[in-house]
Amino acid sequence: MKGGKGMKKLFLPLVLVGILLATLLVSQSSTGSSLRVAYVDIEKATENYQKWKDLNEKYKRDYSFYQNKLKEMEDELKKMQEEGRPQEEIQAKQKEILTKKTEYENLLKSEYQPKIQEIMNEVVKKIQEYASVMGYDLVLTNQVVVYGNPAFDITEQVIAYINQQ
Known part of the structure; x- marks a missing residue:
């Protein structure tokens, strides 16, 4: 069970980075400039x-x-x-x-x-x-x-x- 908690701690920052990147990519593609x-x-x-x-x-x-x-x-x-x-x-x-x-x-x-x-x-x-x-x-x-x-x-x-x- 301890491994599951470690994965959750690692998973949350990765999800946040993914969301940030996706947001940046979408906003960049809508303005026409490349990231x-x-x-x-x-x-x-x-x-x-x-x-x-x-x-x-x-x-x-x-x-x-x-x-x-x-x-x-x-x-x-x-x-x-x-x-x-x-x-x-x-x-x-x-x-x-x-x-x-x-x-x-x-x-x-x-x-x-x-x-x-x-x-x-x-x-x-x-x-x-x-x-x-x-x-x-x-x-x-x-x-x-x-x-x-x-x-x-x-x-x-x-x-x-x-x-x-």
Whole structure:
């Protein structure tokens, strides 16, 4: 039964998109002009945006830095175990490692979450700009397109546009 609820949640947005498209197509055909529709792989466009690549490299460096700090602490823990230190000291070190791990994860999240959102917003804005400049009436993401003729996929053009500055 759970699968049925998931299908209903997915079905409603698809029906709404279908109704919107049908309405646009009918209104466009009645005015005699043609509707310009395209779709874009927003994930691919984001991953190929230079600012995203730069942020990803910085994240990898920071993540590696924190991983090295944790490794140092784990090495200390191993040394303590090999030396036969009291169980209380070993447990305290284990707790310290877990606390630091959580602290580092929270630091990364608090620093990078807003930056990720900012870049994603920039990509959407640039897609909107590109669509406006190129005269598109409707640009969908490939996640809502059940079938799309590759001729309507503007992902590569969008990637070139967002990286031209």
